[in-house]
Amino acid sequence: GAGVSQSPRYKVAKRGQDVALRCDPISGHVSLFWYQQALGQGPEFLTYFQNEAQLDKSGLPSDRFFAERPEGSVSTLKIQRTQQEDSAVYLCASSPRRPRDEQYFGPGTRLTVT
Amino acid sequence: AQSVTQPDIHITVSEGASLELRCNYSYGATPYLFWYVQSPGQGLQLLLKYFSGDTLVQGIKGFEAEFKRSQSSFNLRKPSVHWSDAAEYFCAVGARTGRRALTFGSGTRLQVQP
Numbered sequence: 441g442a443g444v445s446q447s448p449r450y451k452v453a454k455r456g457q458d459v460a461l462r463c464d465p466i467s468g469h470v471s472l473f474w475y476q477q478a479l480g481q482g483p484e485f486l487t488y489f490q491n492e493a494q495l496d497k498s499g500l501p502s503d504r505f506f507a508e509r510p511e512g513s514v515s516t517l518k519i520q521r522t523q524q525e526d527s528a529v530y531l532c533a534s535s536p537r538r539p540r541d542e543q544y545f546g547p548g549t550r551l552t553v554t
Numbered sequence: 555a556q557s558v559t560q561p562d563i564h565i566t567v568s569e570g571a572s573l574e575l576r577c578n579y580s581y582g583a584t585p586y587l588f589w590y591v592q593s594p595g596q597g598l599q600l601l602l603k604y605f606s607g608d609t610l611v612q613g614i615k616g617f618e619a620e621f622k623r624s625q626s627s628f629n630l631r632k633p634s635v636h637w638s639d640a641a642e643y644f645c646a647v648g649a650r651t652g653r654r655a656l657t658f659g660s661g662t663r664l665q666v667q668p
Contacts, residue, residue: 547596
């Protein structure tokens with residue numbers, strides 16, 4: 441079946457612009473995660489949804505970052521007034537439900553802020 | 555707070571040689587443990603996972619890992635490396651209760667020489 445998809449795959453933004461990154465999880469997956477992966481680093485957690493409820497947003501680095509999943513399926517990560525330090529790959533993952541369930545990752549969106 | 559250390563940033567092995575990638579974790583109890591692989595421009599693919607039971611875990615592509623509680627380690631091994639194994643490898647820990655996010659190490663880049 442289809443895996444996790446993300447769009448766009450690449451995004452170049454000028455400093456100060458707003459961006460929106462989309463994630464389409466695997467159908468039926470209850471849990472959805474966003475991670476940020478800086479160059480040469482492992483992914484770092486940003487936020488977690490269970491259905492439409494955002495249960496953990498402790499990893500969001502500033503109030504410029506906002507995520508939503510209004511119908512419990514597609515999710516959007518929005519970054520306002522982008523800064524150069526926001527340049528990274530943003531990974532989305534979904535998983536069925538239980539903590540032990542595997543997280544399935546999308547290919548990521550590479551954001552470059554110039 | 556949980557953490558993961560992958561001491562080797564970069565490893566080079568010859569094709570056909572054996573491989574061991576190190577992973578040490580810090581966590582208050584027994585965590586869930588994962589190894590993911592990431593090829594350039596791709597998302598993360600799960601190689602194997604440990605939840606409970608047998609401490610030697612078999613995964614895909616001929617990989618295995620052994621959970622050693624006394625050493626807080628979860629090293630990844632493969633008896634004979636193929637050129638297609640060249641990629642970035644990430645170890646991750648997850649909590650059994652509470653927070654659902656995974657904590658990743660900084661990764662080990664594997665290069666395979668012909």
